[in-house]
Amino acid sequence: MARESRTKPAELLTVPQVLHELGGISRRTFYRWRELRIAPACIRLPNGELRVRRDVLDDWLEERAEGAAS
Template sequence: MRAPRERLTVAQFCAEMGISRSTFYDWKAKGRAPRCRKLPNGELRIDRADIESWYDALEVAA
C-alpha cells in the first residue's frame, strides 16, 4: 500500500521557504514556482515531490 502524498498549502510552502505569499504568487505568475494543483474550492496544493523536483532544478554550479 502506498503512503499518502504530502500536500502543502501555499501558507505552509511559504513558511517553509521563508517567503511571503506575494512572492509565491509573483513566482507563479512568472512560471518560477513549483507545480501546483487547484482544488475544486479554488485553493492550491503543492505536492512535496513537486517541491523537491523544483528545488533540485534550482541548483547552480559553484
C-alpha cells in the same frame, strides 16, 4: 500505472507551508512566481485553494540548487 506503484498518497502542502519551506518568502512573491510560471506546479482544489505536492516541491528545489548538474 505510476499511481499503482505508490505506497501512500503524495503529501499536499498548503501555500503557507510552502512559503515557510522556502525560507519565509512572501505570499506576494510566490504568486508573482506563479504569474511568471517559475513557481513549483500547483494543484487547485475544487474550493479554489492551492496545494503543492511534496515531491514536486522537492524536485523544484533540487533543480535550483547551485552547482547542480545540467
